[in-house]
Amino acid sequence: MSQGLSRQLDSDRHADDALLNVPLFHSLVERLDDDERHVILDLGPPQSGTVALFSRFRCRLDIADLAADLPAMQAASEAPSSRAVFAAMLPPDQQEPADVILCWDLLNYLDRPEMTALMAELAKRGKPGTLVHALVVYSARTMPVQPNRYAPVDDHSLQLIAKSQETQPAPRYSPEDLGLCTPGFKLERAMLLRNGMQEFLFRL
Amino acid sequence: MFERGKKQPGDGDSQSAAGGAASGASSRGTPNRRSGPREAAVIGASIHIDGDVRGEEDLVIEGEVSGTVKLINNSLTVGREGKVNADVHAQTVFVDGNVEGDLVGSERVCIRETAQVRGNITSPRVSLEDGARFKGSIEMDPAALDALLGRQKNAAKPASGPAKSGSTQSSGGQSAGKSRDLLAEAKTG
Numbered sequence: 411m412s413q414g415l416s417r418q419l420d421s422d423r424h425a426d427d428a429l430l431n432v433p434l435f436h437s438l439v440e441r442l443d444d445d446e447r448h449v450i451l452d453l454g455p456p457q458s459g460t461v462a463l464f465s466r467f468r469c470r471l472d473i474a475d476l477a478a479d480l481p482a483m484q485a486a487s488e489a490p491s492s493r494a495v496f497a498a499m500l501p502p503d504q505q506e507p508a509d510v511i512l513c514w515d516l517l518n519y520l521d522r523p524e525m526t527a528l529m530a531e532l533a534k535r536g537k538p539g540t541l542v543h544a545l546v547v548y549s550a551r552t553m554p555v556q557p558n559r560y561a562p563v564d565d566h567s568l569q570l571i572a573k574s575q576e577t578q579p580a581p582r583y584s585p586e587d588l589g590l591c592t593p594g595f596k597l598e599r600a601m602l603l604r605n606g607m608q609e610f611l612f613r614l
Numbered sequence: 615m616f617e618r619g620k621k622q623p624g625d626g627d628s629q630s631a632a633g634g635a636a637s638g639a640s641s642r643g644t645p646n647r648r649s650g651p652r653e654a655a656v657i658g659a660s661i662h663i664d665g666d667v668r669g670e671e672d673l674v675i676e677g678e679v680s681g682t683v684k685l686i687n688n689s690l691t692v693g694r695e696g697k698v699n700a701d702v703h704a705q706t707v708f709v710d711g712n713v714e715g716d717l718v719g720s721e722r723v724c725i726r727e728t729a730q731v732r733g734n735i736t737s738p739r740v741s742l743e744d745g746a747r748f749k750g751s752i753e754m755d756p757a758a759l760d761a762l763l764g765r766q767k768n769a770a771k772p773a774s775g776p777a778k779s780g781s782t783q784s785s786g787g788q789s790a791g792k793s794r795d796l797l798a799e800a801k802t803g
């Protein structure tokens with residue numbers, strides 16, 4: 411095999427790696443009813459793919475971009491009122507509970523008290539039946555120092571866009587860890603993805 | 615204060631009307647597809663306005679505006695250097711710069727990759743380019759849009775109810791579901 415072809419195949423493989431098949435995300439989108447209004451709370455940064463995907467539904471899309479506030483959040487969550495700090499960082503709920511909450515890989519970047527505070531605030535924003543989707547590093551020992559971006563390509567795959575090549579140790583939260591840090595939520599399903607992350611779906 | 619420029623914030627213009635706006639006479643810009651080239655008033659980079667801005671012509675903001683901006687039948691472009699701390703209501707809104715406030719576009723709101731926006735967007739067509747910073751809500755429910763945009767024609771339905779039929783309006787998407795023409799366009803940066 412020529413070196414050029416080898417490089418091309420390598421590049422194709424990386425491109426494939428960046429596209430994540432996400433069955434639980436698919437199942438979540440499948441549950442949205444065309445005829446009903448939904449409120450989607452996206453904790454990640456704005457992505458054109460997310461807007462395009464949910465524009466198919468009658469919905470309001472709230473974009474929180476918490477990753478942008480992560481350093482401030484982490485400083486603030488040392489205070490006992492960290493839940494109030496999280497509340498201030500989320501868009502106003504407009505007196506309409508969220509049906510779906512998209513965490514992407516944000517939970518990996520929170521320690522246990524921070525995650526507990528965030529999830530408690532999210533529980534307040536939800537209602538019985540609210541679904542929370544999250545991606546958690548499972549098998550890898552390291553992860554990028556900043557959360558990745560995940561752009562839905564369609565309703566069953568995400569384009570992973572790494573924001574940083576630098577890595578840091580991954581907390582590798584177990585389902586039991588997550589259960590303790592997500593008061594009020596029940597783990598509905600978990601699946602191991604091809605890239606070593608675990609996909610979680612929680613229900614309020 | 616306001617200068618007449620030949621900047622056309624028309625559909626499909628992916629370039630900001632940026633830089634040197636105070637000189638106002640840039641010939642850059644693309645024709646407006648509906649009505650041909652249109653001149654736009656320009657608030658130059660050195661201009662600060664506190665108060666309400668209203669008008670009946672297209673406007674490009676390269677300076678700073680605090681208060682409200684109402685161009686009900688016209689287009690507003692916030693240039694790369696523009697800073698708007700105001701609620702905005704226009705026919706079309708293009709943002710390349712910084713906005714803190716709610717954006718209502720009766721036809722379209724376009725948040726470009728250099729934009730930083732904190733506020734809520736209400737419009738039947740929303741495009742948000744990758745790379746843009748945005749924090750807030752995007753209302754994409756036709757029934758809620760109708761209520762918010764004051765288009766309660768025919769048998770008006772509540773924002774929380776289904777919008778299956780009963781409107782003849784062509785823009786803004788009136789039928790619920792995947793086939794409706796409500797658009798939130800995807801543009802990759």
